Amino acid sequence: MHDAPTTVFGGTGFLGRAIVRELVEAGRPVRIAARRPELPDWREPGDRVEAVACDLRDEQQVASALKESSAVINAVSLYVEQPRAGLSFEEIHIIGAGRLARLAREAGVTRLIHISGIGTRDASPSAYVRARAAGESAVIDALPKAVILRPSVLFGPGDAFLAALMRLARLPIMPLFGRGETRLQPVHVADVARATTCLSDTRPLERRLFEFGGPEVLQYRQVIEQVLAHLECRRPLLPVPFPVWHLLATLLAPLPSPPLTRDQVILMQQDTIVSEGVGTFDDLGIVPRTLHDSLPTCLAAR
Template sequence: MQNLVTVFGGSGFVGSQVVRALAKRGWRIRVAVRQPNLAYEMRLNGDVGQIDIAQANVRNEASVRRALEGASACVNLVGVLYEGGRQGFQALHVMGARTIAAAARDEGVQQFVQMSALGADPASTAKYARTKAEGEAAVRELLPRAVVLRPSVVFGPEDDFFNRFAAMAQISPALPLIGGGHTRFQPVFVGDVAQAVAAVLADPDCAGRTYELGGPAVYTFRQLMELVLAETGLRRFLAPLPFPIAGMLGKIAGLLPVKPPITADQVEMLRTDNVPSGQAPGLADLGITPTSAESMIGSYLYRYRRGGQFADQVARAPA
């Protein structure tokens, strides 16, 4: 089936934007997800009949192969920011990526895009970064012409970065500056990442290359926390938190039965800057002008302001 792309993890934060971008370029799309009943809205991102939903679990090889039947391209977006139950880094980032790549090779899939992350390094002390690198290697071993995308922190309406700290600021008198807040980031807009996926699939010359995706500006962790406070209108103390203490708190948080505010592995990742190296192609090489964080985050962080979307009227109201 020509022009059919299977997108694993296509119903998530990044995935929904990728599906929308591919639909606009005329692809027929099969969204492969663990729970199809929770992804029915994905069909609304394209024309009637353009987008289909398929059940697939990357830990189940048979379901992966079914999802790839007849596809000419594949995008693997499966990943987690923290481990929980069977959803572990090794199982998803490495073994899952290898399963998808092997099935894609056997099914004759011509194009493959692997979503990785800046900081992916087989020697990293952070398990997330280490398994992302191992996943890249597993894919490239089976499919040398696969394209690897390494974004910095991805932001957008449903992101897990700005929303996380804005929510924290609502209930806490302080925001933590882990490691002193000196770690550097180059946040990239989710829509730009989605356009990058669509662009590399449209250009055969991208095959086999690795792209590092960053936004137009570099910020320290402190500057990002200041940006969160400015956009939410909240006044909070920025408290330096040494790495050892943050790591200990992360270990404790990781034991909780709910989503942890931060994990020890994430603290470990904050020891390393999260910016493009400058030695790999990026958004500009794909003809994409990066979107700034300042121009976007106010459009969704408003919900954390006093009064929400009516914050301006609340601010002007007499006491």
Template sequence: MQDLVTVFGGSGFIGTQIVRALAKQGLRIRVAVRQPHLAHTMRLMGDVGQVEVVQANIRDEASVRRALKGAQACVNAAGIHHETGRQKFVGVHVEGAANVARVARELGVARLVLISGIGADAPDADGYVGSKSRAERVTREAFPDATILRPSVVFGQGDKILNNFAEMAVFSPVLPLIGAETRLQPVFVGDLGRAAANAVLDPEAAGRTYELGGPGVYTMREILEYVIAQTGRRRSLVALPFPVAGLIAKLCAPIGLLTPIAPPITPGQVEVLKRDNVANPELPGLADLGIAAPTTLEAVGPTYLYRFRKGGQFADQALTAA
């Protein structure tokens, strides 16, 4: 294949790492984002002229077509964790995915990779998880050879799980524990980025679905205990039954709809935690995409959670993980 890859959502938490990994492979990247003026630093991910930033909204087919013109491959990493303004799950995850897949097929794009999530195959899912499931379906309908990557919860600097609970631990004497025994298999965002880049380049990945989990499996209780240990704060865990957590999430939803502030708990998070979020061993995983030694949570977590300790980087370095 030639060397132009369009990455939708390329300036996001996951998209940035995909762009970085593609650049290291020597490819040219077109980063397609809604607000390009906020993504100017993306050009620093590669050599001069290697990374281009363009305006595109995957809900708008015309802008998708412009972003894909001349590309040989594309990655759809666009996604939202909560609804706000015009950004709704159906619009971004479902209609947007359909636009990308349909236009990519029409323009003769050779490779398409969709970033989904573990649990997207749940038959009874709705809301956030249900929209991911429908995104997979419409993508495959329009582009049968698409590669689908389903990561477990993703950690790394800027993540939405460890950072959120660590920030909460700074101000609150208690932390809400939802799905205490639900098992998670956190995957490092850098490993996910490299896996996505390898999926673009590997012809054997066409038409396959991968479930990507890191080297460790933790219960939700263990994740929160790890955050408490790393932040060095004495905090209690208060278990919230799913009905109560769901009600609180619904009450918090207007925060995301009416303000730029992310709600502390979202219905999507509650939905995800109702089931184990662990990679299916019967499906190909990280190793099949060239990530033989995935990064551990313990190796990376302390590098960005230190800022939530009393004293920040000057805090006692003797803190150990739970």
């Protein structure tokens, strides 16, 4: 029985919400920390879940959110920089992630799980990917026993991935990133949440780096074909060269919330599949579900 809460930074986000649910269903007390904290609407009397306001950029707020936590999960995201709001990849993914790890160590937290992403590497043309790599290093420097989780692209009810494909499916043709041959390993958000919950326990771990992908490696065009087949909708698939996508991303960049960014295009140019030699679902005895079997529930929610 855990009495000290597990604090989920970013516990109101897509993955964070699923982690909170999994923890609560496991009977664990949970503290949600976000700038706009919100309690889940599914909570029931007796569920031990609280929510606190916290900006990862604020030292005092982070320290206060960490108080008496047994475990901490960082599921904070920033996909598009917002310079006017002071939100940069460096501020959130490197400085903020490092701050959380340092304050967690000072607070005596026994387990910190840092959520990153598959494909994270120092030498990437994407500023986002480079920041994620530097963020992982900042976390390990501050708290060497931290656990790094890198999920592949997430799907589930209310996700951004299938939502974008659904929007594209309204066009008379489906544009592909390049020839649509980039390999992805889409993974259900609930499977990653279950893995995160397992790893946030206090039992000793043999591994500290995990990558989570679904059971199938699919080319981008195969993902689209599955979605179109499920929707019973026929669309010609149109290969669009990557330089055209880069041009489009550059034109959209001045928008406050661009629907496509240069970093997303770069990410679509590289395979995002589980590497060799890392921890996986197998180590945790979790059998992840397929995209195909999940499409009815994921798309019914829209």
